[in-house]
Amino acid sequence: MKNRPGLSCAVLLATALTATALTGCGHLPGMGDSTTTVTVWLMKGSASDGFVQRFTREYESEHKDIRLAVRIQEWGGIGAKVTAALRSGDGPDLIEVGNTQVAMYAESGGLRDLTLESARDLGSSDWLPGLADPGSIDGAQYGIPWYAANRVVIYNKDLFREAGITGPPKTRTQWIKDTEELNHGGRQGIYLAGQDWYTLSGFIWDEGGELAEEAGGVFTGALDSPAAIRGMNFYKELQGLGNGPRNADEAHPQQADVFAGGDVAQIIAVPGTAQTILKRNPRLKGKLGFFPIPGRTAARPSAVFTGGSDLIIPDKARHGDAAVGVVEALAGRKWQTELARTMSYVPNKAELAGVVKGEEGTAAMAAGAARGRATPNSPRWAAVEADNPIKPYMTAVLTGQDAGTAAKKASKLLTDELVDR
Structure with missing residues (x-):
């Protein structure tokens, strides 16, 4: 230092x-x-x-x-x-x-x-x-x-301007509408990998759900609650507006490299990712903007990890x-x-x-x-992340499996990892 x-x-x-x-x-x-x-x-x-x-x-x-x-x-x-x-x-x-x-x-x-x-x-x-x-x-x-x-939306101002979008969206509804509009003219409205579980967590929390719930010191998976499934369904809707892989996270490939290609309008990442983007493509200097991940209403942005x-x-x-x-x-x-x-x-x-x-x-x-x-305050959460059942759950839903059925399976796996052995 x-x-x-x-x-x-x-x-x-x-x-x-x-x-x-x-x-x-x-x-x-x-x-x-x-x-x-x-x-x-x-x-x-x-x-x-x-x-x-x-x-x-x-x-x-x-x-x-x-x-x-x-x-x-x-x-x-x-x-x-x-x-x-x-x-x-x-x-x-x-x-x-x-x-x-x-x-x-x-x-x-x-x-x-x-x-x-x-x-x-x-x-x-x-x-x-x-x-x-x-x-x-x-x-x-x-x-x-x-x-x-925490994560924000990094966007290409030129692509927003070409699509006739004058400013960042304030609500999820407007975000979806703008992203659909961005998908014309050779642009990709958003790049969102299928297993970006940190971003999914924010959508689940925004709906009032949890990754896992605690009672009396015991944690159980909660991905199968109605609120958590709503969060997953929104993720699926947003992810489907781009060409991100359904079976990989944001590092495979590195989403900064994808965005640096110049035809992707948005990614969800920490702001420091912009420096990596500019190293890959200096021509984007001055063209990058940032806005908070939109919430359900304009009153406040989405919850975030x-x-x-x-x-x-x-x-x-x-x-x-x-x-x-x-x-x-x-x-x-x-x-x-x-x-x-x-x-x-x-x-x-x-x-x-x-x-x-x-x-x-x-x-x-x-x-x-x-x-x-933050993630559930369990001393065993590190074990969850080592073999994260949330990632394959997301892929299952994105590839057409029933969200409720897949969520129950993932919640059980979470519970098994969080149990005090």
Whole structure:
């Protein structure tokens, strides 16, 4: 991530960021026993080198008795590494984790309960639900929201103009109508892969359905509810207006590559996908627009899956109290604003959405984030995603199978994966 030589232990460490995970240097010579080194694990790509450098320098300047040892981690294999650190007590003092991973780590009993700190100092009542809810287990707040990202519609302004469409749709009904109109003149109205289950989740939630429901600590699949089936049926209607594969997700092929061809009017993706599109086809520069995924009415956009990160503190952290202060800074107004503007993220509070005003993609993302959700808060959800039964369910419906019958089968598979073994 960042840092300049000679400034501090964390700064020296961060200069090696681009090579490998950083190693801590403990107390610097001459600091004495009064200086506490807080070890922080951040994930690769979550924040720029410049952001980490600025935060480290300013935090250490304001807290003369604290040094930050920032160590960058790879997402691959991080689950086992964090779990081992929580058990050993020899791990970091502060860890960035995916928002949907908190329940898995909390189940180990190795996380510090941050409920009092979050309510008292961080204004938890205004947190984005898609970040805050996964961090809360049985009424205790273990994960503090750090940043959010969610899908929007990326569209080709030239193709919209050619079709006589003057502005983005505000409702699902108008969205379907516009997409049908875009399908003329050699254009493809939308490219939507058949197994984009994150997008499907938003449609299900928008209808009032759930992927799985919890009662008494037991999760059961809920794809066969009337509301969830309505969400799937809308997905089928929208997906049928393009030529996306029915038996593959958005990465096979990469939808950014498909859109870069120039004849696709819309895809559903995080705004940062636009950079990939422009690398593939620089001629699209200035032609890309963004709007929130339309909802059932113009009053509010669709619910969306919120990805992002939370900050956790191991219960056995050597410097847990000092780590709380670092969390409060990272999750507070000043550094949330800095992170959002630097990385084009959505801040952790709805009231901070205005800090990204003027950034069309991020503003569209922030509008959707207000209705953001996360996957079911089960410690076994990771097992679901490893062999995801939602994907073949979607393909079954898209290829003509009865939605109700296919949904019952998929719901049973979800239940089997979520059961406490």
